[in-house]
Amino acid sequence: MAPAHLKEPPPPKRKRQRGELKARFGAILFVLRGNWQRLRRWSREQTWTLPHLALFPVVMVYEEVLLRLFGGAGFFQSLIYPILFGLAAGLVAACLTSLFRAKISRIISVILLLLIGLLFTVECLVEYSYQVYMTIGSILSGTGNVVGTFTSDLLRAIFFGLPKIFLFFLPALFYIFAGRRHIPARRYRPAFVGILLVLALLVQGVGVLAASHGHQSDKYSASYEFNTATQTFGLVTSLRLNASHSRSTTSFVLETVEETESETEESTETAEDTGEAEEDYGLNMMDIDFESYNVLTTDEEYLALNEYVSSLTASSKNEYTGLFEGMNLILICAEAFSDCVINEELTPTLYRLAHNGFYFSDYYQPSWGGSTSTGEFSFLMGLAPINAVESMRDTQYTRNYFTLGSQLQRLGYYSAAFHNGVYSVYSRNLTHENLGYDVYLGFGNGLEDIVGADSANDLVMFQTTLQTYIDNQPFSIYYMTISGHCTYLSNYPQVYTYLDRVKEVLGDSYKDTTLYYICYQMVLEEALTYKAGIADNTVICLTADHYPYGLENSATFGNSEDYVADLYGYTYTNSWEQDHNTLIIWSGCLENEYQDMACEISSPTYSLDIVPTLSNLFGLEFDSRLLVGRDVFSDAEALVLWNNYSWVTEQGKYDSTTGTYYPNEGYTEDEDYISRIKQLVSNKLNFSGQVIDKDYYRYLFG
Numbered sequence: 001m002a003p004a005h006l007k008e009p010p011p012p013k014r015k016r017q018r019g020e021l022k023a024r025f026g027a028i029l030f031v032l033r034g035n036w037q038r039l040r041r042w043s044r045e046q047t048w049t050l051p052h053l054a055l056f057p058v059v060m061v062y063e064e065v066l067l068r069l070f071g072g073a074g075f076f077q078s079l080i081y082p083i084l085f086g087l088a089a090g091l092v093a094a095c096l097t098s099l100f101r102a103k104i105s106r107i108i109s110v111i112l113l114l115l116i117g118l119l120f121t122v123e124c125l126v127e128y129s130y131q132v133y134m135t136i137g138s139i140l141s142g143t144g145n146v147v148g149t150f151t152s153d154l155l156r157a158i159f160f161g162l163p164k165i166f167l168f169f170l171p172a173l174f175y176i177f178a179g180r181r182h183i184p185a186r187r188y189r190p191a192f193v194g195i196l197l198v199l200a201l202l203v204q205g206v207g208v209l210a211a212s213h214g215h216q217s218d219k220y221s222a223s224y225e226f227n228t229a230t231q232t233f234g235l236v237t238s239l240r241l242n243a244s245h246s247r248s249t250t251s252f253v254l255e256t257v258e259e260t261e262s263e264t265e266e267s268t269e270t271a272e273d274t275g276e277a278e279e280d281y282g283l284n285m286m287d288i289d290f291e292s293y294n295v296l297t298t299d300e301e302y303l304a305l306n307e308y309v310s311s312l313t314a315s316s317k318n319e320y321t322g323l324f325e326g327m328n329l330i331l332i333c334a335e336a337f338s339d340c341v342i343n344e345e346l347t348p349t350l351y352r353l354a355h356n357g358f359y360f361s362d363y364y365q366p367s368w369g370g371s372t373s374t375g376e377f378s379f380l381m382g383l384a385p386i387n388a389v390e391s392m393r394d395t396q397y398t399r400n401y402f403t404l405g406s407q408l409q410r411l412g413y414y415s416a417a418f419h420n421g422v423y424s425v426y427s428r429n430l431t432h433e434n435l436g437y438d439v440y441l442g443f444g445n446g447l448e449d450i451v452g453a454d455s456a457n458d459l460v461m462f463q464t465t466l467q468t469y470i471d472n473q474p475f476s477i478y479y480m481t482i483s484g485h486c487t488y489l490s491n492y493p494q495v496y497t498y499l500d501r502v503k504e505v506l507g508d509s510y511k512d513t514t515l516y517y518i519c520y521q522m523v524l525e526e527a528l529t530y531k532a533g534i535a536d537n538t539v540i541c542l543t544a545d546h547y548p549y550g551l552e553n554s555a556t557f558g559n560s561e562d563y564v565a566d567l568y569g570y571t572y573t574n575s576w577e578q579d580h581n582t583l584i585i586w587s588g589c590l591e592n593e594y595q596d597m598a599c600e601i602s603s604p605t606y607s608l609d610i611v612p613t614l615s616n617l618f619g620l621e622f623d624s625r626l627l628v629g630r631d632v633f634s635d636a637e638a639l640v641l642w643n644n645y646s647w648v649t650e651q652g653k654y655d656s657t658t659g660t661y662y663p664n665e666g667y668t669e670d671e672d673y674i675s676r677i678k679q680l681v682s683n684k685l686n687f688s689g690q691v692i693d694k695d696y697y698r699y700l701f702g
Contacts, residue, residue, distance in 0.1 A: 050183045052105070053098060053196065057090030059113065059171045063120045064234040070124050070164055071133075071231060078216055082234030084207035089236045091200035098188040098196070105185040113172035121168040123235055125161055131549045132369040133230040135242050138388035207237075215659060223645035223656055223682065226388070227369045231657075281321060284616060284631065285314035286623040288700060301694055308687060315612070315624040315634035322619030323597060324587065328538040329404060329413075329618070330477045330531065333376050334524055335484040337544035339363075339582035340567050341521045346505040349529040350584075353540060357586030357598055360632075364606040365581045366642045367546040373426040375545030375607070376480060380405070380435055382611030382627040384643050386689035389426060396430040398691075399698035402611060402627060405436020405476055407620045414438070414472035418447060419480040420461040428480070437478060441465075458483040458527040466531075473537075483523035486550020488516040488563075498522040514566045517551055536588035541614060543583050543607055574655045575646045583610065585617075603638040604648045626697070628684045641681045649677060 050058075064082035068075055093112055097105045127133050158165070175183060188196075211220040211233060219225070219232050220241070229238035290306040297303065344351045354360075368374035374385040377392040380403050385391035400406050409415050415437045423429050423442025432440040441447040443456070451457075451464045458481045469475045483494065490512070498519040506515070531540060551563035565571040572578040583605065590598045608629030615622040616631040630636035640648040645656040651673065652663040663669050690696060 052109075052183055052185050053094045053188070055090075055109065055175070055179075055183055056093035056097070056112070057087050059116065060086035060090035060093070060236065062171065063116060063168065064236070066167055067120050067124055067235055068231075071127055078232050081207060081211055081216075081232060081237065084203060084210070085234050085237040088200050088204035088207060091196060091203065095193050095197045095200065097185070098193050099190070101187045102185040105187065106179070109179070109185060110172065110176055113175055114169075117169040117172045120235065121165050123230070124164055124168065125158070128161060128164075130371050131552060132367065133227045133235070133238070134369065134388055135226050135390075136239070137390055211237075218645070218656070218659070223678075225369070225644040228644045228657060279319075281317035281319070283314040284317055284321075284612070284622060284624040284634070286621060288623065293700070301690060302696075302699060305687070305690055305694065305696055308683065309625050312625040315631050315636040317616065318631075318633045318635075320597065320633040321616050323594065324539050324614075324617045325619040326474060326537075327587065327589075327618070328473055328475045328477075329408060329614070330479070330538060330540050331379070331404060332479045332481065332528075332540065332542040333372075333379055333545050334542055335372065335481050335545060336486065336517075336548040336550060337484055337521065337524065337542075337581070338548050338567060339580070341518050342582065343505065346502065346518075347522070347525045349532055350525055353528060353532060353542070353584045353586040354582050357584065357590045359598075359600040360583040360585075360605055361600055361602050362604050363581055363583045364576060364579045364604070364640050364648065365544045365546065366575065366579050366606060366640075367549070368643055372480075372545040375543075376426075378607040379543055379545075379610055380478070382608055382629050383691055384608060384628055384641065384685055384688040386643060386685060387692075391692060392431055393427050394692050396427070396434050398434075398695045399701060400435050401697035401701050402615070402622055403436045404611060404614055404618075405478060407436070407615060407622065408474075408476040408618070409436045409438070411620075413474050413476040414469055415476040416441070416465075416469055417478040417480075418442070418461060418465050419482070420447065420451065420456055420458065421480075421482040421485075423447070432478070435478075436476070456482055458523045459530065462527040462530055480545075481524060481527075483527075484517075484520045484548075486517075486548070488513055488520060488550060490516060492516070492520070494520045494523055511561065511563060511566050513561075513563045514551065517548060517563070517567065532586075532588075536592055539585065539587045539614075539617075541583075541585050541610065543610065544581050547579050547581070574653075574657070575642045575644065576640070576648050576653055579642075583607075585610075585614070601632050603632065603650055604640045605632050605638070606640040608641075626691075626700075628688055639677070639680065639684075641684060643685060645678070645681055645685070647677060647681050654678070 061083055064086040065079075068079065068082060097109050097112070099105075100108065122139065123133055126139060179185075211217065216232050219228050224241055226238050226242050229241055233241075290310040293306055294303055339354070341347060342350045342354055365375065366378065368378060368385050369388055371389070373389040373392045377383070377385040377395070381395065381400065382402060383391075387394070405415055405417070417428075417432045417435070417437040417440040419425075419428060419432075419440075419442040421443060423440070423445040425442075428440065428442060429445060441450070447461070447465075450468065451460050458479075461479070461481075465477075469477060489495070495516050499515065502515055502518050502522065506518070510518070528540070528542075548564060548567065551567060562571065568577075570577070587594075606629070608627070609632055610629070612622065612624055612627045612629050612631040613633065616633060624631060624634070624636070628641075630638070632638075638650050642656075647654050650664070651667045652661055652669075654661045654674065654677070661669055661674050
C-alpha cells in the first residue's frame with residue numbers, strides 16, 4: 001500500500017487556475033481581434049500594391065528570420081544562410097504559383113502560406129517545449145500519444161505561444177483578407193517563369209557554395225545534424241539536408257582513426273610500475289568471420305559495415321569481468337533526473353548509491369534532440385539515436401542483440417519492463433518487448449491492475465511491481481519513471497509532501513520553481529530507498545533520460561527565468577555543461593564482500609558506455625566492436641560524443657556549434673588529434689544509424 005501522504009488529491013485551487021486560464025485566453029483573443037480589425041481598416045485605406053512574384057521570397061525570409069529570433073541560437077550568427085536559402089525557396093514557390101491563372105494562383109498561394117505558417121509554428125513550439133528542433137518524421141511519430149498524455153502542457157505552450165503563432169500566420173492571414181487588393185495574383189508567361197527559376201537556382205547556388213566551403217561547412221555536410229543545421233542554415237535547408245542525408249549510403253573513413261588506450265590512472269598503471277606480471281584476460285570479442293559474410297552479399301552498405309567493424313580493436317576483459325555474473329539486474333531510466341539533487345542529508349539513498357558503488361565523477365547524459373525516447377534508446381541500445389524518436393520506434397523491427405534485456409533473456413532470466421505513464425507513449429507498447437523483455441506494462445495495458453490509482457508515483461510502482469518478480473530470480477527488470485516529469489508547479493502532491501523537508505535542508509539556496517523540481521525528484525529518492533534494501537545479489541543501474549529542460553524559461557511556460565541555471569549554479573553554453581550528470585551502478589555486494597572493488601571512474605563516460613560496461617560486469621558474451629560506447633574498466637579510449645558532433649575526451653572538449661576545441665590542463669591543441677577524434681565520432685554516429693537502418697545485428701546473428 002502507498003503511504004497515505006502520497007494519496008492526497010491536488011488542492012481545489014486548480015479549478016480556479018483553469019478559470020483564470022480561460023479568462024486570459026479570451027482576453028488575448030479580444031485584443032488580437034481588435035488589432036486585426038484596425039489592420040483591416042488600415043488596409044482598405046491603402047492604395048499600394050506588391051507584385052505577386054515578390055510575395056513568397058519576402059514571406060520565406062520573414063519566417064526564417066522570425067524563427068531565428070525566437071530560437072535559442074544567436075540571431076546574427078550565420079544569418080546570411082537562412083536569408084539566401086529563404087529567398088531561393090521563395091522564388092521557387094513564386095514560380096509554382098505564377099504558372100496558373102489568377103484564381104487558381106491565389107488558391108495555391110493561400111494553401112502554401114498556411115502550410116508554411118504551420119510548419120514554422122510547429123517547429124517553433126517544439127523548440128519552445130523541448131529546446132531542440134525536430135524532423136517532421138520525429139514530430140509525427142513521437143507526438144501523437146505524447147500530446148494525448150500531456151494535453152495540459154501542450155495547451156499551456158500554445159497559450160503562452162499565441163503571439164508567436166499569430167506572427168507566423170500573419171502573412172497568410174494578411175493575404176487572405178487583403179491580398180486580393182494589395183498583392184493581386186496573375187499568370188506569367190513560361191519564359192519569364194523560367195528566368196525566375198534560373199534566378200532561384202543562382203541564389204541557391206551561392207548559398208550552397210558559401211555553406212559548403214565556409215567555416216560552417218562541417219554542419220552542412222559531414223557533421224550534419226538537424227537541430228544544429230536549423231539553427232545555422234534555416235529550417236527549409238535543414239529539411240532539405242535531412243532528406244538527402246536519409247538517402248545517403250554508409251561511409252567510413254578507416255585511416256588514422258584507430259582508438260588508443262585510455263589514459264586514466266587505473267589503466268596506465270603498468271606491470272613494470274607494480275612489479276607484478278600483467279594478467280591477460282583476453283578480449284571482449286566474438287568469433288565472427290566477416291570475410292565469409294562478405295562472400296554472401298553484394299550489398300555495399302553491409303560490406304562497408306563489415307570492413308569498419310573488422311578494422312576495430314576489441315577492448316580487453318579485465319579484473320571486473322564477471323563480477324556480477326548471475327546476479328539480478330534492475331535498470332532505471334529516471335525522468336529528468338539531475339545529479340544536482342544528490343545531497344547527503346536530503347537524498348541519502350541517492351548519495352549512497354552514487355558514491356558507495358562505482359562513482360562516476362565525469363558522466364554525461366546527452367539529450368540527443370528527441371526528449372525521453374532518445375535517452376531510453378542510448379541507455380538500452382548502447383548506440384547513438386541518429387533519427388531522434390524514430391530511432392527507438394524503429395527497434396520494433398530490428399534484432400536488438402546486445403541490449404541487456406536481450407542478453408539476459410537468452411540466459412533464461414525472468415524479464416519485465418514497466419512505465420507508470422500511458423503505455424503507448426513513444427510507441428513503447430511496440431518496442432519494449434523487442435528490447436528483451438517478456439512483458440511490458442504501462443498505464444492502460446495492465447500496470448493499473450497492479451499499482452492501482454497511484455500509477456504515476458514511482459514509489460508505488462517500485463513497491464507493487466516487486467511482488468511480480470521477486471520470486472523469479474534471476475530477473476532482469478527495466479523501469480521508465482515519470483514522477484520527475486515537468487511542469488514543476490506548487491500545487492502538485494510532490495510539492496506539498498516534500499517542500500518543508502527540502503526547505504529545511506536547502507534553505508533559500510534555490511528559487512521556488514527549482515525547489516519544486518527537487519520535490520518531484522524526492523519521490524525517486526523514496527523509491528530507491530525501498531529498492532536498495534532487497535538483496536546483495538541485485539544490481540541497480542540508474543541514469544537520466546535527459547537534463548531537466550522543463551526548468552528552462554521557455555519550457556516552464558510563461559516564466560521569464562532560467563531555473564536550470566539556478567539548479568546548476570551557472571548558465572550553460574555548450575553540450576557538456578548542459579548534460580553533465582551521474583550514473584549509478586550499485587549493488588549491496590560493493591559495500592560488503594566486494595568492497596575493495598568499488599572505485600571512482602574519473603574518465604569521461606556517458607549513456608552509451610552502460611551496455612558494454614554492464615555486459616562485462618555480468619560476464620556476458622558480447623563483441624565490444626559492435627557497440628559505440630566502451631567498457632569503462634577496459635583499456636578502450638574514453639570518448640563522449642553528441643549527435644551534433646561535439647565531443648569530450650581525456651585530452652579536451654570540442655564544441656561543434658562554434659568549432660572550438662578546449663584542451664584540458666596539461667594538453668595542447670593538437671590538430672592531428674582533433675582531426676582523428678572528429679573522424680572517430682563521425683564513424684561511430686554513422687555506425688549507430690546503420691545498425692538500425694540496415695538491421696545489422698540480424699544480418700550478423702540471424
